[in-house]
Structures are given as structure tokens and as C-alpha cells.
Amino acid sequence: MLRRVSPRLVGYAVALTHDPDLAGDLVQDAIVRAVESRNVPADERAFRAWITRILRNLWIDRCRARRRRADRAEAPAGEVADFPAGFRSEDLILNRIVVREAFGRLSASHREILALIDILGFSYGEAAELLGVRPGTVMSRVSRARRDLLRRLSDEGVVPFPAAARRMP
CATH class of the missing domain: 1.10.10.10 (Winged helix-like DNA-binding domain superfamily/Winged helix DNA-binding domain)
Known part of the structure; x- marks a missing residue:
């Protein structure tokens, strides 16, 4: 189930963080939390929402920590998630x-x-x-x-x- 959800999780993380490297770290942390959890939803839709919430909460925690350290609320700049390919002109x-x-x-x-x-x-x-x-x-x-x-x-x-x-x- 994690393999099917991971690409979408990465896309969401990049959209949140605006930084592919930070997004990768965030996804990895979310997966670690999910693996360590004892209450993993069996249903794929519930699992997707659950792990996405974990990722979002981790991002919020990082933003709060950064605000405390830097005394500012601006998200890091970087690349935005790749959109689907196929453009020709x-x-x-x-x-x-x-x-x-x-x-x-x-x-x-x-x-x-x-x-x-x-x-x-x-x-x-x-x-x-x-x-x-x-x-x-x-x-x-x-x-x-x-x-x-x-x-x-x-x-x-x-x-x-x-x-x-x-x-x-």
C-alpha cells in the first residue's frame, strides 16, 4: 500500500515545502512514523488520508520550530512539484x-x-x-x-x- 501512496505523498510534500530535498526528508519521516505506528488503517483510502495527515503534521511541526528559531513564518523557496509531462509545443x-x-x-x-x-x-x-x-x-x-x-x-x-x-x- 505504501508503494502506491508514496508518489502522491511526495507530490504533496513538494507542494507544501516548495523544496524537493526537504519534501524527501518529510516523506521519509512520515514513513518512519507510519511504520512505527501500531494502528495502521487497513483500507487504502483511509491509509492514504492517515499518512498524508502524518506528513502534514510533521510539516506544521517543522514550520513552528523554524518560526521559533528564525522568528519568521515564510516557507522555504525552491522548485514546485513537476506537473504531468506531455507538453509538445x-x-x-x-x-x-x-x-x-x-x-x-x-x-x-x-x-x-x-x-x-x-x-x-x-x-x-x-x-x-x-x-x-x-x-x-x-x-x-x-x-x-x-x-x-x-x-x-x-x-x-x-x-x-x-x-x-x-x-x-
């Missing part, structure tokens, strides 16, 4: 770079909610349970985060494809 490649940069400039909370819903594919209910909030709160956070991302992309001249053009035949 130069314009799409440039747009991909702009999207990655715009995603990286989002607040940590906006990166987190978009990573959970749009990258990892969590349902609103699953994300709400993980974050300890109501599904409606998740929906409003996703809406604000998407609006923020679209505004940033629009400022860079990236225009979203019409919905019909995005659908695959």
Missing part, C-alpha cells in the same frame, strides 16, 4: 513554466489546498477530514486558491483553454 512548455512559477508564489495554504484537490485528487470530504475543517470550508478555500492562481496566470498572459477544448475525446 513551445507555447505549452512556456505556459507550464509560468504555471509552476505562479503556483510557487501562492501562499502555503493555497498551495496545500490545490495540491490536495487538484494534484492528489482528494475529494472535498477527504481534504476536509485531513485538514480538520468542514467540506464547505474546503470548497471556499479551493475557490479562493484557484482564483488567486488564475489571477497570477492572467497577469502573466496565460489564458485558460475553454472547458470544451480541455476535454479529451
Whole structure:
């Protein structure tokens, strides 16, 4: 089960940390905690939510420790998670770079909610349970985060494809 969940866990960690090296450390720490636990969920969906919560809590702990040490709340800068490959034209490649940069400039909370819903594919209910909030709160956070991302992309001249053009035949 861990093998199937690990790639998504890494993607979530990179979205949270904005640093691939730190994300790898965070995933490793989460796996160690999971292996040491006596109450591992047997169901794969429950396991995915459980280990993602472990990772998120570890990240929060690190942020708090860093704030205490550095007396600041800014997340580390670095690379954003790789988005799916398959872009062929130069314009799409440039747009991909702009999207990655715009995603990286989002607040940590906006990166987190978009990573959970749009990258990892969590349902609103699953994300709400993980974050300890109501599904409606998740929906409003996703809406604000998407609006923020679209505004940033629009400022860079990236225009979203019409919905019909995005659908695959």
C-alpha cells in the first residue's frame, strides 16, 4: 500500500515545502512514523488520508520550530512539484513554466489546498477530514486558491483553454 501512496505523498510534500530535498526528508519521516505506528488503517483510502495527515503534521511541526528559531513564518523557496509531462509545443512548455512559477508564489495554504484537490485528487470530504475543517470550508478555500492562481496566470498572459477544448475525446 505504501508503494502506491508514496508518489502522491511526495507530490504533496513538494507542494507544501516548495523544496524537493526537504519534501524527501518529510516523506521519509512520515514513513518512519507510519511504520512505527501500531494502528495502521487497513483500507487504502483511509491509509492514504492517515499518512498524508502524518506528513502534514510533521510539516506544521517543522514550520513552528523554524518560526521559533528564525522568528519568521515564510516557507522555504525552491522548485514546485513537476506537473504531468506531455507538453509538445513551445507555447505549452512556456505556459507550464509560468504555471509552476505562479503556483510557487501562492501562499502555503493555497498551495496545500490545490495540491490536495487538484494534484492528489482528494475529494472535498477527504481534504476536509485531513485538514480538520468542514467540506464547505474546503470548497471556499479551493475557490479562493484557484482564483488567486488564475489571477497570477492572467497577469502573466496565460489564458485558460475553454472547458470544451480541455476535454479529451
